Amino acid sequence: MLKEAAYQEKNHFRQYAKSLPSRGPSTKHVTLMHRLISSASTELHIAAFFPKFPEPQFQKIFDAAETLAHFYLPTIIETELVFRRYVGRDNLQPGRFDIPESIGPKLELPLTHVFVPGLLFSYRGGRLGRGGGFYDRFLSRSDAITKDTRLIGICHDNQIVETIPMEAHDQKVQALLTESGIMPVLFC
Secondary structure, three states: OHHHHHHHHHHHHHHHHHOOOOOOEOHHHHHHHHHHHHOOOOOEEEEOOOOOOOOOEOOOHHHHOOOOEEEEEEEEEOOEEEEEEOOOHHHEEEOHHHOEEEOOOEOOOOOOEEEEOOOEEEOOOOEEOOOOOHHHHHHHHOOOOOOOOEEEEEOOHHHEEOOOOOOOOOOOOOEEEEOOEEEEOOOO
């Protein structure tokens, strides 16, 4: 009964997220990501994603910062995410849910950052995904995630809400990157 109530509550939030106004490509997100990447003193390995509405359209960063960071894009294999190196637009193929996937080499190293997608995020790091649990499983089980990996939710300002219903398996992010800037989340 509790699981059904949580499912219904999350679906209510998903409907709200889908009602948000559509936005085009986000140069502010790309600029902030470029600053974050170019300020690093070590080689970066970043798990990213190809955005789907209402997520910010930031994919230009893959080519703009290719000399500064290695990007990895998710491929869905059964119920798990496997990240593959982004090696250019010519090496993408249509994936599940019509999201482009890389055909590059499989991720073998620990990640320095994970750019985490979501429909909504909370100020406390809560994240509402699309309901498949792919990122929650990856973030909780992957050897590529270490104590030093930064988990950053990528969203628009209007995708941040006060609270999001969370269950035990839901994974939180440590910061949010919006068109207004990068903000750490409040852990309470």
